[in-house]
Every structure is written in structure tokens, then in C-alpha cells.
Amino acid sequence: KRDPCIQGERTMQQGFLSLPDGHPAMMAMGDPNSKQEKLDPEEEKKRKHSFATFSSAESSNESFVPYYCFACGSFVMAVDGRLHQMPRRKTDAAIVLDAKKRLKHRLHQGECKTLKREGGVEKQYRWHCTCGVPVSYQSSEWSSECNFVYVIDCSLALNPSIVSLYWREEGRVLPECMAVREEEDGKGETLVVQIEIVPEMKRFGIAKFEDKMVVEVASTVVGGDMKEANSEAVKGVTKVLGSSSKQVKLDLGAGALIINGISSKDAMRRIVCAMH
Numbered sequence: 001k002r003d004p005c006i007q008g009e010r011t012m013q014q015g016f017l018s019l020p021d022g023h024p025a026m027m028a029m030g031d032p033n034s035k036q037e038k039l040d041p042e043e044e045k046k047r048k049h050s051f052a053t054f055s056s057a058e059s060s061n062e063s064f065v066p067y068y069c070f071a072c073g074s075f076v077m078a079v080d081g082r083l084h085q086m087p088r089r090k091t092d093a094a095i096v097l098d099a100k101k102r103l104k105h106r107l108h109q110g111e112c113k114t115l116k117r118e119g120g121v122e123k124q125y126r127w128h129c130t131c132g133v134p135v136s137y138q139s140s141e142w143s144s145e146c147n148f149v150y151v152i153d154c155s156l157a158l159n160p161s162i163v164s165l166y167w168r169e170e171g172r173v174l175p176e177c178m179a180v181r182e183e184e185d186g187k188g189e190t191l192v193v194q195i196e197i198v199p200e201m202k203r204f205g206i207a208k209f210e211d212k213m214v215v216e217v218a219s220t221v222v223g224g225d226m227k228e229a230n231s232e233a234v235k236g237v238t239k240v241l242g243s244s245s246k247q248v249k250l251d252l253g254a255g256a257l258i259i260n261g262i263s264s265k266d267a268m269r270r271i272v273c274a275m276h
């Protein structure tokens with residue numbers, strides 16, 4: 001399928017697509033330690049409180065979901081639905097968000113970037129968080145109507161407290177539940193993630209990512225049969241990671257997910273962004 005962001009036919013410059021290690025948002029903010037905003041518990045409470053007031057006044061919609069900047073933890077946008085269930089672009093793994101589902105935002109007009117892509121040129125009209133980090137873009141001018149907005153990979157998170165935890169030094173080492181197996185012949189790494197699946201919850205979600213990854217699912221268990229719950233968990237995590245169904249398998253014996261095709265860093269950031 002044609003990528004709607006890419007216009008025209010031009011040759012690709014080799015090497016252009018290989019992003020340096022680390023997320024665009026992180027590169028934009030430079031050294032995360034120097035700019036890190038310390039969230040003390042009082043401040044966090046205030047933030048949550050102010051959003052609660054805002055959300056009840058602005059919307060009666062139950063699916064109104066607030067998202068926060070992964071760099072600074074400020075409120076960025078409210079979405080009708082959950083970003084980790086939406087499709088991603090193949091090019092840069094940005095989340096494709098139906099513009100009608102971006103209900104409310106505190107984004108600032110950023111710069112217009114022109115990128116060379118395979119098969120053409122792409123213009124990104126970027127939106128920045130109040131901290132200056134680019135978090136989203138669209139393919140036509142800021143003031144124009146567009147069908148889709150793109151959320152930059154790992155730029156927004158569901159839970160601002162998890163974000164502040166992540167940026168503390170110890171939060172960035174891999175959690176206990178995730179082991180990395182280096183594959184031979186440069187075939188990359190396989191991730192082995194210890195998982196616990198909790199059925200009969202309100203919806204799919206990731207509740208914990210420490211000694212175990214605790215995945216909640218809506219599926220019910222009839223007569224002790226976890227088959228449906230397991231399958232919902234695997235599908236949900238596959239979406240979170242932006243992987244394909246071939247890349248994520250459940251090893252029932254080991255109680256672990258076996259994940260291929262994604263680095264441990266990317267997997268960890270995407271999981272952290274989706275945690276509630």
C-alpha cells in the first residue's frame with residue numbers, strides 16, 4: 001500500500017534512513033539528564049488533579065485518553081482510543097492517528113522537515129511539546145485539514161509517573177523480566193520476557209514491567225481455559241511493539257514471550273509508553 005506521506009518519485013540517498021541510536025525526541029532534547037524535570041510527588045498529584053478537572057469539563061467521552069510527553073511528562077494530547085492499538089508507519093514506526101481522534105492537544109507548531117524516502121520525498125509539518133521536543137507531524141501545512149496525524153515513535157506515554165521513573169538512571173537498565181539472547185551470525189537479538197497474563201480485566205493493558213511483565217486482558221476464562229486470554233495478550237503486545245505476528249510467540253512452558261526483530265531498547269521504550 002502506498003504511504004500517503006511520500007510524494008513524488010526521487011531516488012533515495014543511501015544511509016539516510018538509518019537513524020542514529022536513540023529516539024528522535026531524545027536526540028532533540030540532548031542529554032536527558034541535564035534537562036530532566038524532577039517530578040516530586042506533590043507536583044505529580046497537582047498534574048493529575050488539573051487533568052481530572054480538565055477532562056471532566058471538556059468531555060463526557062469515556063474513551064478520552066490523556067497522553068503525556070515521554071521527555072518531560074507534560075500533558076500533550078487526548079486521544080479517542082489508545083495509541084498502542086493503532087497502526088504504525090513502516091518508514092519510521094510513527095503511530096498513524098486518525099485526525100478526528102485527536103480530541104484536544106497542547107502542541108506548538110514546530111518546523112517543516114523535508115526527508116528523502118525510498119520512492120520520493122516527504123514533508124513533515126511538525127508539532128512540538130511545550131518542552132520543545134517534536135512529538136507529532138502531519139503531511140500538509142499546519143493550518144490545513146488533514147486525515148491523519150503521525151505520533152513519533154515513543155514520544156508519548158500513557159502514564160507520566162512511569163516516564164519520570166524511566167528517566168531515572170536505574171529505570172533505563174533492562175528490567176529483570178527481560179533477557180536478551182544474542183543470535184549467531186549477526187541475526188540480531190532475541191528477547192525473552194517473563195510474562196503473567198491477568199484475564200477478565202476491563203481491556204488489554206500493561207500493568208507492570210519489572211520482575212514480570214504483567215499483561216491484563218479482557219478475555220474471560222471458561223473452565224480454566226486460558227487460550228483466548230493468552231492469544232489476546234500476545235496480539236496486544238505485538239501491537240505495542242509494532243511487530244508482526246511472526247515475531248512474537250508465547251512459550252507456555254517458559255512462561256515467557258519470545259520476541260524477534262526488535263532491539264531490547266526499542267521494545268522497552270514502546271512497552272514503557274504503553275503502560276498504564
Ligand SMILES: [Zn+2]
Nearest residue numbers: 069072129131
Ligand atoms: Zn515535553
